[in-house]
Amino acid sequence: MTTPIAVITRLEGSDERQWMEALAAVLPEERLVLFRDMTEAQRQQAEVAVVANPDPADVAALPNLAWIHSLWAGVERLVAELGPSLPIVRLVDPEMSRVMAEAVLAWTLYLHRDMPAYARQQQARVWRPLPYRRPRSLTVGLLGLGALGTAAAGRLMDAGYTVRGWSRSPKELAGAETLSGDAGRAATLAASDVVICLLPLTAATRGLINKDRLALMKPMSSLINFGRGPLVVTSDLIAALDAGHLSYAVLDVFDQEPLPPDSPLWAHPGITVLPHVSAPTDRQTAAAIVAANIRAWRASGRIHAAVDRTRGY
Amino acid sequence: MTTPIAVITRLEGSDERQWMEALAAVLPEERLVLFRDMTEAQRQQAEVAVVANPDPADVAALPNLAWIHSLWAGVERLVAELGPSLPIVRLVDPEMSRVMAEAVLAWTLYLHRDMPAYARQQQARVWRPLPYRRPRSLTVGLLGLGALGTAAAGRLMDAGYTVRGWSRSPKELAGAETLSGDAGRAATLAASDVVICLLPLTAATRGLINKDRLALMKPMSSLINFGRGPLVVTSDLIAALDAGHLSYAVLDVFDQEPLPPDSPLWAHPGITVLPHVSAPTDRQTAAAIVAANIRAWRASGRIHAAVDRTRGY
Numbered sequence: 001m002t003t004p005i006a007v008i009t010r011l012e013g014s015d016e017r018q019w020m021e022a023l024a025a026v027l028p029e030e031r032l033v034l035f036r037d038m039t040e041a042q043r044q045q046a047e048v049a050v051v052a053n054p055d056p057a058d059v060a061a062l063p064n065l066a067w068i069h070s071l072w073a074g075v076e077r078l079v080a081e082l083g084p085s086l087p088i089v090r091l092v093d094p095e096m097s098r099v100m101a102e103a104v105l106a107w108t109l110y111l112h113r114d115m116p117a118y119a120r121q122q123q124a125r126v127w128r129p130l131p132y133r134r135p136r137s138l139t140v141g142l143l144g145l146g147a148l149g150t151a152a153a154g155r156l157m158d159a160g161y162t163v164r165g166w167s168r169s170p171k172e173l174a175g176a177e178t179l180s181g182d183a184g185r186a187a188t189l190a191a192s193d194v195v196i197c198l199l200p201l202t203a204a205t206r207g208l209i210n211k212d213r214l215a216l217m218k219p220m221s222s223l224i225n226f227g228r229g230p231l232v233v234t235s236d237l238i239a240a241l242d243a244g245h246l247s248y249a250v251l252d253v254f255d256q257e258p259l260p261p262d263s264p265l266w267a268h269p270g271i272t273v274l275p276h277v278s279a280p281t282d283r284q285t286a287a288a289i290v291a292a293n294i295r296a297w298r299a300s301g302r303i304h305a306a307v308d309r310t311r312g313y
Numbered sequence: 314m315t316t317p318i319a320v321i322t323r324l325e326g327s328d329e330r331q332w333m334e335a336l337a338a339v340l341p342e343e344r345l346v347l348f349r350d351m352t353e354a355q356r357q358q359a360e361v362a363v364v365a366n367p368d369p370a371d372v373a374a375l376p377n378l379a380w381i382h383s384l385w386a387g388v389e390r391l392v393a394e395l396g397p398s399l400p401i402v403r404l405v406d407p408e409m410s411r412v413m414a415e416a417v418l419a420w421t422l423y424l425h426r427d428m429p430a431y432a433r434q435q436q437a438r439v440w441r442p443l444p445y446r447r448p449r450s451l452t453v454g455l456l457g458l459g460a461l462g463t464a465a466a467g468r469l470m471d472a473g474y475t476v477r478g479w480s481r482s483p484k485e486l487a488g489a490e491t492l493s494g495d496a497g498r499a500a501t502l503a504a505s506d507v508v509i510c511l512l513p514l515t516a517a518t519r520g521l522i523n524k525d526r527l528a529l530m531k532p533m534s535s536l537i538n539f540g541r542g543p544l545v546v547t548s549d550l551i552a553a554l555d556a557g558h559l560s561y562a563v564l565d566v567f568d569q570e571p572l573p574p575d576s577p578l579w580a581h582p583g584i585t586v587l588p589h590v591s592a593p594t595d596r597q598t599a600a601a602i603v604a605a606n607i608r609a610w611r612a613s614g615r616i617h618a619a620v621d622r623t624r625g626y
Contacts (some may be wrong), residue, residue: 106422110428113415122586125574261403261438273431281441
């Protein structure tokens with residue numbers, strides 16, 4: 001009999017239940033037990049935990065844990081809250097990359113085809129065609145070239161945009177100019193008509209898009225943040241928009257989620273607020289990936305590529 | 314010395330001037346003369362006219378005309394106003410098809426990724442993620458499979474949508490189910506989550522999207538009209554939206570353009586009004602196509618595929 005697998009979440013009830021069903025469907029050979037339902041014996045045995053926004057105390061209450069699998073791609077909270085020795089495997093799901101790339105394309109087209117300006121004109125009953133810009137004439141700069149950024153870059157290049165990519169460590173991307181390092185980031189910000197932020201949240205990226213970095217951006221360019229809220233200093237972003245330096249921002253992630261009702265972001269005419277929907281996890285495809293990683297570990301004892309705790313992702 | 318080429322437009326001054334410059338740049342060997350600047354001798358000689366919204370009386374004042382080249386793709390007014398014997402060549406520009414396909418994709422993504430609903434929620438400061446729908450689960454129905462519809466279908470299929478196409482006469486489209494005839498149109502309307510209208514305006518299509526056809530559409534589906542305004546009966550569309558049968562409409566073309574300030578369309582919460590910008594003519598690529606057609610006629614005496622006056626396009 002194999003050891004039980006702990007499932008630790010602080011999700012809403014129906015969400016948690018649907019995850020349990022999705023995981024059970026693809027791991028019929030495993031005993032999946034919600035942490036709060038585990039016996040003391042099971043807690044002593046569990047070698048692997050599947051987690052979504054877990055209480056760190058619950059993770060600490062499993063003394064035999066060899067590794068944990070996050071159901072989320074972003075693991076900044078786990079990295080901060082859990083001891084450094086526990087391997088964390090984060091979700092890398094090609095379907096999530098596809099959905100994110102689709103969102104990046106959708107909102108780039110939203111900006112490229114002047115949807116915010118036409119909505120304003122409609123409200124004012126103004127009929128004024130704006131000059132069409134060929135996609136090649138627009139430079140889209142991607143900050144972050146992981147699985148999500150790479151998929152987004154491909155989709156943008158297919159659509160004809162001029163794509164530039166920046167990543168912490170040097171990376172190649174066929175068809176796009178890629179840069180790294182501080183000077184490379186400054187050059188990417190200065191060249192881009194649309195900057196798309198897909199960075200992980202780490203000590204090095206928290207507050208990255210601040211007053212100084214926004215000042216580096218091209219006048220009348222736009223920002224799309226689909227990474228994590230704290231990558232952007234909200235008050236600095238609002239100031240850059242109000243000063244007319246930036247033309248628009250599409251934000252899907254925030255310092256606090258749900259975004260509090262009194263946030264000035266809701267009513268800002270130059271900002272689209274989205275409720276963290278750029279790339280929702282697909283339970284079916286995610287559960288299948290978790291199952292494959294757990295089976296590989298059962299068979300070989302090898303843990304799937306874990307998060308680099310010093311990098312933070 | 315070849316005969317002069319008449320240019321007849323009722324465009325605004327700067328627009329007309331830019332067309333003259335673009336045409337002159339690609340046809341250095343021709344004498345291009347604006348109709349109002351032509352001598353009586355030139356009017357007697359001219360064998361070809363390049364036109365954009367011409368006064369029919371001006372066209373009739375050229376007795377030696379062998380054919381005319383429209384700078385526009387839609388020629389419903391020329392067909393109605395000019396005698397039936399004069400061959401009309403309309404603009405078919407691959408770059409215009411690309412821009413139209415891009416607009417179709419952009420506004421399909423706008424609907425697919427729930428941008429209207431998220432904008433409403435933002436106004437109400439409501440944080441509510443809506444379920445993500447895979448593109449395959451959405452059926453996009455194209456009415457009209459000419460150069461524009463075919464390009465749009467390809468772009469939509471590349472993006473993963475389930476595409477259905479309808480055209481007057483049977484047409485094949487790899488990867489999409491295509492239908493024709495009245496029953497085929499009804500089936501296309503009934504199956505589609507998004508209906509995209511790219512038909513030419515003819516006696517047979519005027520008022521096509523009326524009460525009865527809207528009733529055939531799937532409940533909570535959406536309409537995009539990028540063809541011509543009179544294809545859709547505006548009051549019937551508003552009624553279908555107000556009744557909650559349709560969820561949204563994106564309109565780029567109208568019975569009267571510019572859309573009059575007192576139109577109810579401007580302020581309707583379920584309608585996006587665009588100022589005829591889905592696929593603006595690109596002067597450079599269009600002028601090059603006109604030049605190629607004129608040169609081929611000078612060389613061979615053969616007129617490029619002209620509009621079928623009984624079909625109307």
